[in-house]
Amino acid sequence: MNFEPPYTDLRSWIDCAEEINELKHVRGAPLDPDVGRIAEMLHHTDDSPAVLLDEFPGFAKGYRILVNANGNRRRLALSLGLPLTIGKMELMNAWQRKLDTLKPLPVNYVESGPVMENVLEGDAVDVTKFPVPYWHAEDGGRYIGTGAPNITRDPDTGFVNLGVYRVMIQDAKRVGTYISPGKHGRVHRDKYLERGQPCPMAIVCGGDLLLFIAASVELPDNVMEYEWAGALRGRPYDVIKEKYTGLPIPADAEIVLAGFVHPTERLPEGPFGEWTGYYASNQRPEPFIEVKAIYHRNNPILYGVPPNKPPYEPHRYRAYLRSALLKQTLDAAGVPDVTGVWCHEVGGCRLLTVVSLKQRYPGHAKQALLIASGARATGYLNRITVVVDEDIDATDLNDVVWAILTRSDPATQMDIIHRAWSGPLDPIIRAGQKGFNSRLLIDACRPWEWRDEFPHAIGPSPEIKRATRDKWGYLLK
Numbered sequence: 428m429n430f431e432p433p434y435t436d437l438r439s440w441i442d443c444a445e446e447i448n449e450l451k452h453v454r455g456a457p458l459d460p461d462v463g464r465i466a467e468m469l470h471h472t473d474d475s476p477a478v479l480l481d482e483f484p485g486f487a488k489g490y491r492i493l494v495n496a497n498g499n500r501r502r503l504a505l506s507l508g509l510p511l512t513i514g515k516m517e518l519m520n521a522w523q524r525k526l527d528t529l530k531p532l533p534v535n536y537v538e539s540g541p542v543m544e545n546v547l548e549g550d551a552v553d554v555t556k557f558p559v560p561y562w563h564a565e566d567g568g569r570y571i572g573t574g575a576p577n578i579t580r581d582p583d584t585g586f587v588n589l590g591v592y593r594v595m596i597q598d599a600k601r602v603g604t605y606i607s608p609g610k611h612g613r614v615h616r617d618k619y620l621e622r623g624q625p626c627p628m629a630i631v632c633g634g635d636l637l638l639f640i641a642a643s644v645e646l647p648d649n650v651m652e653y654e655w656a657g658a659l660r661g662r663p664y665d666v667i668k669e670k671y672t673g674l675p676i677p678a679d680a681e682i683v684l685a686g687f688v689h690p691t692e693r694l695p696e697g698p699f700g701e702w703t704g705y706y707a708s709n710q711r712p713e714p715f716i717e718v719k720a721i722y723h724r725n726n727p728i729l730y731g732v733p734p735n736k737p738p739y740e741p742h743r744y745r746a747y748l749r750s751a752l753l754k755q756t757l758d759a760a761g762v763p764d765v766t767g768v769w770c771h772e773v774g775g776c777r778l779l780t781v782v783s784l785k786q787r788y789p790g791h792a793k794q795a796l797l798i799a800s801g802a803r804a805t806g807y808l809n810r811i812t813v814v815v816d817e818d819i820d821a822t823d824l825n826d827v828v829w830a831i832l833t834r835s836d837p838a839t840q841m842d843i844i845h846r847a848w849s850g851p852l853d854p855i856i857r858a859g860q861k862g863f864n865s866r867l868l869i870d871a872c873r874p875w876e877w878r879d880e881f882p883h884a885i886g887p888s889p890e891i892k893r894a895t896r897d898k899w900g901y902l903l904k
């Protein structure tokens with residue numbers, strides 16, 4: 428299946444979304460508290476539209492905010508350039524095939540682009556010129572970066588990474604970031620700070636959704652997000668070498684902030700409503716960026732993806748993408764006959780991972796459990812990983828819980844792993860003790876030794892179910 432995104436930047440994405448009746452407009456809404464409340468309502472309503480907000484009281488007309496862009500499968504298909512009617516499994520399989528076969532394309536350096544329409548330096552730097560709401564009632568600041576790829580470079584290898592990390596306005600010229608331990612941007616930043624050097628960073632606060640998607644999932648370590656997004660689109664990504672940091676910034680972005688993380692000073696960051704549904708990391712001293720330059724298009728569009736209780740917008744799309752990444756990891760690790768993988772939305776696509784497989788040998792299920800709970804895509808802040816037989820639909824919570832309740836003996840088929848990869852956002856770890864967590868591995872497959880004697884499950888096979896629906900489905904209408 429071909430991926431052919433019919434858009435090239437955020438504006439052309441908006442035009443496409445409008446054409447297919449997936450976008451609504453709001454004008455004149457108060458920034459606070461309405462924008463955060465509108466986003467929450469959209470995030471928690473199935474099949475809600477993307478919304479473009481404009482004309483905020485006290486701000487220039489045309490300074491806009493887009494929310495809920497990838498909130499349903501139809502718009503995710505648009506963002507990836509897939510058929511709009513694509514099914515759940517079809518989408519996941521197409522994405523995995525693409526991950527397996529894509530040859531990254533080196534970026535294309537250009538001298539200028541739409542993002543250079545407005546360049547603010549020195550005294551003119553003022554990040555408060557953009558309308559940025561308090562996304563949740565108890566937030567400690569206005570978060571200009573919610574759907575914002577942060578660009579960093581590894582000082583040792585020169586490798587450029589884009590990762591979506593939150594960014595809070597501290598004042599007109601400083602923004603705070605929070606990056607969880609183990610994320611690529613954190614590793615880059617820590618290397619500079621350990622040497623007492625300022626870390627160059629650029630933040631894309633609104634821009635191409637394909638690049639945003641690439642920056643928000645755990646692409647393999649050696650894949651650069653620009654090169655991946657360029658390859659998916661079939662042409663090298665246009666970037667500009669940013670004047671102060673030397674980092675490549677997208678030529679067609681809406682808003683980019685560029686500057687340096689202060690090597691030693693820290694400022695309070697948070698609290699911020701987080702993807703687990705809590706203010707779990709509270710307020711802590713965190714590094715901040717001294718902004719040297721702001722680049723933005725005329726009438727810039729901020730992209731807003733404020734976290735909400737799971738599942739919310741990114742969980743609706745990352746379930747596909749992260750599940751496919753895990754399937755790829757299991758395949759690469761040599762775990763045979765994996766028939767399904769799902770990173771469940773209710774756990775923010777991290778806390779609950781399910782793998783289904785056709786058991787081939789003793790220990791097969793445990794092998795999959797160990798890899799699935801520790802992989803790059805799924806290892807961070809996992810809580811429960813489950814392996815089920817191939818007759819269980821890994822995406823169906825009812826089916827999975829039924830398997831746990833009926834095929835898994837807690838005394839012999841459940842293990843607890845200690846001191847695993849967590850961080851400040853983990854709500855069940857007390858402040859002052861955060862860093863590690865424990866996790867539960869559940870083998871919910873029929874026990875290998877007596878799988879042939881295990882009670883037969885009642886109910887027809889999927890084929891018979893389909894045939895019954897073909898014949899008798901009219902009764903349901």
Ligand SMILES: Cc1cc2nc3c(=O)[nH]c(=O)nc-3n(C[C@H](O)[C@H](O)[C@H](O)COP(=O)(O)O)c2cc1C
Nearest residue numbers: 590591592593605606607610611643644645732741
């Ligand atoms: C909307 C959104 C906001 C996110 N915010 C953060 C954040 O504040 N800090 C963080 O470490 N990860 C955050 N993430 C997760 C990272 O973007 C994700 O783990 C990504 O893979 C990181 O890139 P990396 O693998 O190159 O480190 C966020 C993801 C999304 C979709």
